[in-house]
Amino acid sequence: MNSANLLRLFSLAAIWGGSFLFMRIAAPVLGPAVLIEFRVLLAALFLALVGLVLKKRLQLRAHWKHYFILGFFNSALPFLLFAFAARTLSASVLSVLNATAPMWSALLGAAWTRQAIAPRTLLGLVLGTVGVALLVGFDHVASRDGAGIAIGAALLAALSYGVASLYARSAPSVDAFANAHGTMWTSALMVLPVLPFFPASGSPTIGIAAAVLALGVLCSGIAYLLYFRLIEEVGTTSALTVTFLNPLFGILWGTLFLGEIIGWYTVAGSAIVLVGTALVTGFSPRWGRAAPAGAGSGTACK
Structure with a gap:
């Protein structure tokens, strides 16, 4: 991986790690549905402008069902669940x-193919479970009202990414940019019916409006362009190493801008989760060497 792609990788991790910061800022005021509707709609409009400049077509007639399925599991549902959880949990916990998500993908893949889980993968799953338990068990956010439901929602969001990954393996072959663009529009349509159930609880400030704009354009628009450029340059396996960097930036931004506390359990829990994820995906620290068994796909966690 050359220096330009390494810069793209870290930039992408910083942006996607920041998405939890922005959700934590805006979700308590706007509510999950309003926030995510703005997020996916802004992303769709931004990508539509990019598509117009690049002359890339969506081919809706041929792929609209695919956009709805992938959009539901890779954007609409996990975005809503993370935004719901962000009303209670810290950005640090959310990012970890x-x-x-790769662990859920491995479990779902094994269940779908009815194959035994390899010992290495099983060890990774156990470590991931231990890491999550350590993180949420000792973090003070676990004592907040509704923390249990919020943690469950965040884990369900990660599971949704796993479903998207499993679907993407057998999905129709669609241009990567069209996938990002098309799923943002379908996500905007699917979030609409949820709006009446989660009304905004206050008026947005300039800071909240900026967070929403950053979520839509930066974290869902520009980030997708960076991600798919990485896939083209270094391949899916190396691009998916962003999964290991996201929590580092999520914790960093939460600490710097929200004053979140980094305890020993944060460091230990995060490290154990990332080691578990590395075992599950077959990740190698040598760029591009990894060959995840059944874990490669065009989807990502953000």
Whole structure:
């Protein structure tokens, strides 16, 4: 991986790690549905402008069902669940729970193919479970009202990414940019019916409006362009190493901008989760060497 792609990788991790910061800022005021509707709609509009400039077509007639399925599991549902959890949990905890997505993908893949889980993968799953338990068991956010439901929602969001990964393996072959663009529009349609159930609880400030704009354009628009450029340059396996960097930036931004506390359990729990994820995916620290068994796909966790 050359220096330009390494810069793209760290930039992407910083952006996607920041998404939990922005959700933590905006979700308590706007509510999960309003926040995510703005997020996916802004992303769709941004990608539509990019598509117009690049002259890339969506081919809706041929792929609209695919956009709805992938959009539901890879954007609409996990975004809503993380935004719901962000009303209670810290950005640090959210970013680590998000990193469990490859583990869910491995479990679902084994169940779908009815194959035994390899010992290495099983060890990774056990470590991931221990890491999550350590993190949420000692973190003070676990004592907040509704923390249990919020943790469950965040883990369900990570599971949804696992379902998206499993679907993507047998999905129709669609241009990567079209996947990102099309799923943002379908996600915007699917979030609409949820709006009446989660109304905003207050008026947005300039800071909240900026967080929403950053979520839509930066974390869902520009980030997708960076991600798919990485896939083209270094391949899916190396691009998916962003999964290991997201929590580092999620914790960093939460500490710097929200004053979140980094305890020994944060460091230990995060490290154990990431080691577990590495075992599950077959990750090698040598760029591009990894060959995840059944874990490669065009989806990502953000």
